[in-house]
Amino acid sequence: MEIPYILTRPGAKAPAYATPGAAAADLCAALDKPLTLAPGQRAIIPTGVAVQLPGPQWVALLCARSGLAVKRGLTLSNGVGVIDSDYRGEIGAGVVNLGEEPVTVEPGERVAQLMILPVAQAAFVAAQSLDETDRGEGGFGSTGRL
Numbered sequence: 021m022e023i024p025y026i027l028t029r030p031g032a033k034a035p036a037y038a039t040p041g042a043a044a045a046d047l048c049a050a051l052d053k054p055l056t057l058a059p060g061q062r063a064i065i066p067t068g069v070a071v072q073l074p075g076p077q078w079v080a081l082l083c084a085r086s087g088l089a090v091k092r093g094l095t096l097s098n099g100v101g102v103i104d105s106d107y108r109g110e111i112g113a114g115v116v117n118l119g120e121e122p123v124t125v126e127p128g129e130r131v132a133q134l135m136i137l138p139v140a141q142a143a144f145v146a147a148q149s150l151d152e153t154d155r156g157e158g159g160f161g162s163t164g165r166l
């Protein structure tokens with residue numbers, strides 16, 4: 021499938037799959053100078069990319085890059101970003117430094133990855149009861165640790 025995009029800032033980079041067959045395309049920091057986040061500090065990093073999804077049956081999910089998160093402590097402050105199909109603005113990466121050291125993001129550095137997925141347009145229907153399952157209401161670790 022083709023996803024039209026525009027670059028909204030000078031120096032912005034197009035979304036790009038790091039390897040053929042990768043599930044998500046990397047987005048880069050459209051910064052004009054390095055940005056340093058202190059431990060615990062949050063920021064919105066502009067990506068300089070706006071996309072046009074084909075319609076409401078599609079969503080783009082903005083996900084953390086695991087290396088950045090695991091090695092340097094920089095992850096997405098909102099967990100996963102939901103990019104609605106009707107959104108035409110620049111995609112921003114809300115980040116937080118969860119580490120104990122300052123983290124510097126360089127201009128052009130890959131900061132997040134964008135995954136395109138089909139999505140169900142569900143109708144939520146109020147009901148009197150829900151059908152029974154083996155799990156029932158068990159959750160939050162109800163099956164134990166091992």
Ligand SMILES: O=c1ccn([C@H]2C[C@H](O)[C@@H](COP(=O)(O)OP(=O)(O)OP(=O)(O)O)O2)c(=O)[nH]1
Nearest residue numbers: 082098100101102103104107110111112113114
């Ligand atoms: O990490 C993100 C998450 C969202 N967005 C953009 C695209 C999305 O379509 C829009 C709104 O996101 P969301 O619905 O999560 O925001 P909200 O906090 O519920 O506010 P809104 O009232 O704008 O829906 O913001 C981003 O650029 N990056």
